[in-house]
Amino acid sequence: MPQDVAADDVLCAGSFQGSKCIVVASTFNGITQTLAFCQPGMKSWHVCDGLPIAGPKDFAFYQGKLYVLLRFLARLHAFELEEGDHGVVVSRVEHCVIEGLHDHHIQHIGKLSCNIVVWRDNLLLIVRRYDTTGNGFPRPNRELHQVQVFVLDFSTNPCGLTEIHNFDGDCVFVDSCGCNSFPASLYDGAEGDRFYFVDQYSKYDVNSFDPSYDTFVYTVRNGRTRPLATELSPDNFGAPNGNLDVPLLLLTSK
Incomplete structure (x- = not known):
């Protein structure tokens, strides 16, 4: 994010006049990790440097706090925000220690990919675990081992986990930039109790651009997975020079 970009360039003053909406931006420059915040009316970003949150992240605003999850390490941090003289600070x-996450629930060898999403006044932790013990070349084989969905309980310290297998007919869309939960009835073709994953997990391979993606549907009630109807590939989407960067789920209600 350029340092000279003003908050008013990001938020439309007319649409957000009088609003308390908060925008969070994450940047990465070499080894420097930065989070920046702004609100309507702020003329500059509130920038936080030197934070212990290096790597790909997922964000969720929940009960007045911003939760930041390190996606491949399952480390969760809570940011308390308040009004300063020049806007949000x-x-x-x-650091939110999660009870038993690594010792019990995630006990098999393999790589993690985690997300957080707000669903019906709950903050959910979505955990995907992969078996990477294969000898694939140039990158190891990556086979989905398990998907788990937990409700996070912040009334205890460490915070607790309760696994759920019923989503009350709702669905969750997960892409490389975050998650959203919705009633399945809002979208043609969406099914309840499903998680729809369209997620990029690697981009570079041996100094060349070679993205790889997770694209599948997970059913919460029975733990089954199936492929998405459309294969996600650069050629299929007509991306320039055969390259497809960050995939997104674009949502329009009926």
């Missing part, structure tokens, strides 16, 4: 950052 970060007043406190807390």
